Amino acid sequence: MQQVLEILVSGLSQGAVYCVFALGLSLVYGTSRILNFAHGSMYMTAAYLAWLLTAGWLTLPVGVALLVLVPVLFLFGVGVERLVIRPLRPHANWKTATMMATLGFAFVLDNLNLVLFGPTSITLAPLVEGTLALGPVVISRQSAVTLVLAVLVVAALQVFLTHSAFGRAMRAVSQDMTGAEMVGIRVGRVYAASFGISAVLAGVAAVLLSPVYLISPLGGWAPFLKAFVIVVFGGLGSTQGVLYAAFILGLVEAVVVAELSASWTMPIWFLVLLTVLMVRPRGLLGSWGD
Amino acid sequence: MSLEIRDLHVFYGDFHVLHGVSLTVEEGQLAGVIGANGHGKSTLLKAICGLVPVRAGSMTYRGERINGLSAPDLVARGIVYVAEVRHLFAQMTVRENLMLGAYLPRARKAAARNLDQVYSLYPRLKERERQLAGTLSGGEAQMLALGRGLMSEAAFMAIDEPSLGLAPGLTATMLDTIQAINARGITILLVEQSLALIADRVHAVHEIEEGRIAALAHA
Amino acid sequence: MTGETTARLGFLAAVTAFAIAAPLIGDSYILHVMVLCFIWVIVVSAWDLVMGYAGIFNFAQLAIFAVGGYASGMLAIGTGMPPVLAVPLAAVIAGAFGLLIALPCLRLRGEYVALFTFAVHLALPTLLEKGRAWGTGGASGLVGVPPIRIGDLAFTTSNKIGWYYLALAAAAISVWLIYFVVVQGRWGRAFVALRDSEAFARSLGIDEYRTKLKLFTLSAAVTGFGGALYAHYVGVMTPRVLGNEFFLMVMVMLSIGGLGRFPGAIFGAFLVTVGNELLREAGQYRLLFLGAIVVLVVILLPNGVSDLLTRRKKAAAAKNIEIGKADVPTIRSGVNPSCSP
Incomplete structure (x- = not known):
């Protein structure tokens, strides 16, 4: 029983962070129909930046570093959209072009990190140390804080999307781009903002996950693949779907790690992906439509 | 003079759709554009509303040159497009759709007043306020499209085939409300396929044929 | 002369020129680079067939390349099969691998294909590293992939002239097959139609899924062929090719x-x-x-x-667009007197 509860907590907190990360991928796809292959590399870049702020260059507390990173990453995301994505939009084959460009950009970031920080893995200090006893169940404070923070971020995003004017505009763009233009929404700004928010979400996930997983130049691809499986499982572009899928898969992963071994996680994720593609390619809540 | 178009040329890729269209719409007019499918009626409206690029010619609205302005720029000036494919936000409620019509600051200030007007014009929309737009019937969706246009604090509405997909009785009701909108001082350029449908309602008619204003359609 | 004929003649001229140039090059490093060029021509042409002409977002191209190389190397090392047989068999295996990738995802929207194929690319190195028991050689890969022998002729890594002609011939055949037989043939027209307008293609009775499957499989076989040649040329095959x-x-x-x-x-x-x-000098940069x-x-x-x-042509053309002002008829818009504002 005790072990089951521990698996449950670790699965939930893992799922919550995956949700934060995958929402970024989903949000960008939802508004702009762009599959950002650089999402994982942006996550890693954010992790390196956090490391610079907390250990490599300055010695800020992790929480403060996170606050510094939010605006920086938002501008970074907006910059990527402006410089890499926007010039491709007018082209007839923009879909292929944006995939190639974001993939190329991912390699630029990876190799930039490699050149700047070297191939050896580094680690990020956790937000909090120690453990927390909830009756018979002992969990690390870090995973409790992670769970709370991730849930807060997801909730904040939901509130923003449903209750703010700009958030509604973002949803409008994802449902009907021309319709959005017809009511006066500047679609370009929505695209840029969704990239900015997506980069911030990647950064939050990076700060929460990096104490557990190490930071290395190619370390972004595993979380990217997981985010992709979550997004496919939940339905490409559906935020609600991502929410459910992330928690389900987070729990599945926790069970796999506890019962089999950590090296089985990626094959299991892959198996889930295959099954979803074969059985329900639209995902839990996804809908087709361009 | 509200809208003045001179020698407008529009291309889709290499395909020349509008071959030098000129027309004027007076302030407060309800003007009609008729013509068969594929002759460029919709393209004309989209060009006016900044949704397709203009290759050559000039468009002025209330004396200001509006070529090359984006759709949001034009909405900010009160020029609103109501499309034949209605471009509603299917996963949002009727009310959310209407409130998005009032997205820009100018319209947001007038949102409460305009929402009352829309609901008095289309009580049906008030009944369905909380329903998702994607679940509306064809007629209700058309009402929502027009209502959303009104919410943008429109001064000039370009309305594309409001009768599309509607039963004849419903079409008449819809055209009645369009006349009512016009009676409130909103200039309207209305596209329809057949003259018979709108002959008794419009102040002026332009017929478009193969991308040109073709003939005196009604006098 | 049509564009197609020009392309064919140009192609034959280029192949001939390359064939004549070989002995004149002499320098073995340059020959080596040319061999690599020819092998990459095979791989990229096959990729172009799928990505460029058929519009399928396939990012598993290198995975297929690796499967071809590994298959041929493992057959030659593990079973002692003569490379001359192992290479074509590897192409068949790579084709089957391509078919396996294509089956679950080609019915889905483009983005899914892109992500799924890329996931295959990312997953393969781990599989190869863990597959030591099956003869993949683990992380250090396959070492000592034997050279191809045709009769008494041995294509060892140092036989640059031999490899030059072998790779040139392989590239020429692949390019001919892809661009002149497939792209310009019935298949090619079918999927160019598919890429440009699915509705139009369907009206011609083209079955999208089957056409895409065939193409993907063919492209994978050609790619695997390139991978197999690569493995026998350099003599090693490691997960690092991915x-x-x-x-x-x-x-x-x-x-x-x-x-x-x-x-x-x-x-x-x-x-x-x-x-x-x-x-090469630039190192990690x-x-x-x-x-x-x-x-x-x-x-x-x-x-x-x-x-x-x-x-340049377009810029010139844009200047010359004539907007036929003369055609515009007089505007005769009507005013409805019974109903003035």
């Missing part, structure tokens, strides 16, 4: 060449292979540089090098 470097290289090749713009991809293969050799090139080329030359040629 690393950043090769992936970036083929991406630059295709983007520089332009998708679906024969002979752009071939030109790209030469340019990038030679460029990559010249950049080379990959950074390659990544930046992908982004810049995609943004600045969306159709690859052919943009450099057509851009």
Whole structure:
């Protein structure tokens, strides 16, 4: 029983962070129909930046570093959209072009990190140390804080999307781009903002996950693949779907790690992906439509 | 003079759709554009509303040159497009759709007043306020499209085939409300396929044929 | 003379020129680079067939390449099969692998294909590293892949002239098959129609899914053939072929060449292979540089090098557009007197 509860907590907190990360991928796809292959590399870049702020260059507390990173990453995301994505939009084959460009950009970031920080893995200090006893169940404070923070971020995003004017505009763009233009929404700004928010979400996930997983130049691809499986499982572009899928898969992963071994996680994720593609390619809540 | 178009040329890729269209719409007019499918009626409206690029010619609205302005720029000036494919936000409620019509600051200030007007014009929309737009019937969706246009604090509405997909009785009701909108001082350029449908309602008619204003359609 | 005939003649002339040039080159390093060029021509042409002409977002190209190389190497090392047989068999295996990738995802929307194929690419190295028991050689890969022998002729790594002709012939056959038989044949027209308008293609009675499956399988077989040649040429095959470097290289090749713009991809293969050799000095900055090139080329030359040629023509054409003012009839708009504002 005790072990089951521990698996449950670790699965939930893992799922919550995956949700934060995958929402970024989903949000960008939802508004702009762009599959950002650089999402994982942006996550890693954010992790390196956090490391610079907390250990490599300055010695800020992790929480403060996170606050510094939010605006920086938002501008970074907006910059990527402006410089890499926007010039491709007018082209007839923009879909292929944006995939190639974001993939190329991912390699630029990876190799930039490699050149700047070297191939050896580094680690990020956790937000909090120690453990927390909830009756018979002992969990690390870090995973409790992670769970709370991730849930807060997801909730904040939901509130923003449903209750703010700009958030509604973002949803409008994802449902009907021309319709959005017809009511006066500047679609370009929505695209840029969704990239900015997506980069911030990647950064939050990076700060929460990096104490557990190490930071290395190619370390972004595993979380990217997981985010992709979550997004496919939940339905490409559906935020609600991502929410459910992330928690389900987070729990599945926790069970796999506890019962089999950590090296089985990626094959299991892959198996889930295959099954979803074969059985329900639209995902839990996804809908087709361009 | 509200809208003045001179020698407008529009291309889709290499395909020349509008071959030098000129027309004027007076302030407060309800003007009609008729013509068969594929002759460029919709393209004309989209060009006016900044949704397709203009290759050559000039468009002025209330004396200001509006070529090359984006759709949001034009909405900010009160020029609103109501499309034949209605471009509603299917996963949002009727009310959310209407409130998005009032997205820009100018319209947001007038949102409460305009929402009352829309609901008095289309009580049906008030009944369905909380329903998702994607679940509306064809007629209700058309009402929502027009209502959303009104919410943008429109001064000039370009309305594309409001009768599309509607039963004849419903079409008449819809055209009645369009006349009512016009009676409130909103200039309207209305596209329809057949003259018979709108002959008794419009102040002026332009017929478009193969991308040109073709003939005196009604006098 | 039609464009097609010109292309065919140009192709034959190029192959002949390469064949005559070999003895004149002499220098074994240059011959080595040319062999690599020819092998990449095979891989990138096959990729162009799927990505450029059929419009399928396949990012598993290098995975298929690796499967071809590994299959041939493992057959030759593990079973002692003569490489002359192992190479074509590897092509068949790679084709089957391609079919397996294509089956679950080709019915889905493009983005799913892109992500799924890329997931295959990312998953394969782990599989190869863990597959030591099956003869993949684990992380250190296959060492001592035997050279191809035809009769008494041994194509060892040091036999540069021999490899030059072998790779040239293989590339020529692959390119001929892909661009002149498939792209310009009935199949090719079918999927160009598919790419441009699915509705139109369906009206012609083209079954999209089956057409895409066939194409993907064929492209995978050709790619696997290229991978097998590569394995026997360099004599080793490691999971590192799935690393950043090769992936970036083929991406630059295709983007520089332009998708679906024969002979752009071939030109790209030469340019990038030679460029990559010249950049060896740059060390770890080379990959950074390659990544930046992908982004810049995609943004600045969306159709690859052919943009450099057509851009000038277009600029000239734009000036000459005649807007037929004379055709415009007099405007006779009507006013409805019974109903004035």
